[in-house]
Amino acid sequence: MTSQQDEKEVYTPRRPRQGSEKTSRSILQMIHNPHSNSARTSKVLWPRVIFFPILSLGCQAVNETRLQEDSDKPLERFEPAPPEVLTAMLDAAQVTSADTVYDLGSGDGRIVIQAARQYGAHGVGIDIDDQRVLLAHERAREAGVETRATFRQADALCEDISAATVVTLFLSLRGNPRLEERLRTHLRPGTRVVSLLPVFTGRKPERTVRVRAAGKEHTVHVWTVQGAETSPNLGPFVPTPMPIVRLMLEMAQVGPKDLVYDLGCGDGRIVIEAARTHGARGVGIEYDARLCKEARERAEREGVADLVEIRHEDVTLSNFSDATVVALYLLPKSNELLRPRIQALRPGTRIVAHDFEIGDWKPRETREVWLRDNTERRIVRLWHVGE
Ligand SMILES: C[S@@+](CC[C@H](N)C(=O)[O-])C[C@H]1O[C@@H](n2cnc3c(N)ncnc32)[C@H](O)[C@@H]1O
Secondary structure (H helix, E strand, O other), X not given: OOOOOOEEXXXXXXXXXOOOXXXXXXXXXXXXXXXXXXXXXXXXXXXHHHHHHHHHOOOOOOHHHHHHHHOOXXXXXXXXXXXXXXXXXXXXXXXXXXXXXXXXXXXOOHHXXXXXXXXXXXXXXXXXXXXXXXXXHHHHHHOOOOOOEXXXXXXXXXXXXXXXXXXXXXXXXXXXXXXXHHHHHHXXXXXEEEEOOOOOOOOOOOEEEEXXXXXXXXXXXXXXXXXXXXXXXXXXXXXOOHHHHXXXXXXXXXXXXXXXXXXXXXOOHHHHHHHHHHOOEEEEEEXXXXXXXXXXXXXXXXXXXXXXXXXXXXXXXXXXXXXXXXXXXXXXXXXXXXXXXXXXXXXXXXXXXXXXXOOOOOOOEEEEEEXXXXXXXXXXXXXXXXX
């Protein structure tokens, strides 16, 4: 955070150099429920016609559930930003000729072209609609910036955006939450993210600028990507249902002498329950600052704050070598990634995982549980290090 945090100011545009312009919350289901919302896009106006498919196609993984949930909500009407607002966004991000500006959902290319023409930056526009991409190319050529402004027909949720030093979003409220995860995990520290709408949950923007244009007030927000936000995403936040939490602790035979780690602890429920009902000490590791706060508040509320520590860390960089029990509810590939470190723990350390295996490591015990009137299947597995 900089000294500009929470700064609010009324914006005076810089003068242009050359003119201007209800699903289950199980991760299993997240992964196995592919679907498409694209049929609805025909009913909406530009630029939603561009943005909605960008955000609803491809990347058939953890974003699926969010997309499904959102598809039930009505689409709000979108109004394109006036040129002053685009200038305010680029000014607020303090764009210079050294920057590479990625505009996600670039439409006719106006932000990228303005970044190239007015600020001398390089720009990349990403849009799912090939006609818009062609139009943007044409406009860049007309503006004489085609060497600095390029456009790609691609899905912003899948495209490599790691070369960006500035990301601009002029997306509807529906778009930003779905992009949040990608921005957190794919951008380099120091990259500025500029948006008219909130992007990073639980994190105030470093800079907020108001601009009046066409009789309306717009608010531009700027965030700078921090180190933790570039950590690998081992799994989205999907809490383990409490009956499964209790079963995990029971299978691991957690007791007062134990030190229970939850790798990717979310709201801290597993370590808090271990402390509350088994008297164990617990350490929850979580890279999402908002969830860390929630977990600490939960530990306070449950009266176990003295037994539970929540660390705001990346699991892949954290030290959990003193664990006697490790709880996991991460994606299969994340379990696989952590396997060497888990198997290097002290012999006899109990590992208990919700739903997913740890590669081909054979568990000593597997229990299947059906929840919600026998409609939702969950699996809990137990391993002992050294077996
Ligand atoms: C499926 S949730 C599990 C939450 C909790 N363990 C439970 O079972 O209720 C996975 C959690 O891992 C966190 N996570 C993902 N990648 C992480 C990383 N690299 N470092 C720390 N936490 C991470 C997510 O933010 C999320 O809260």
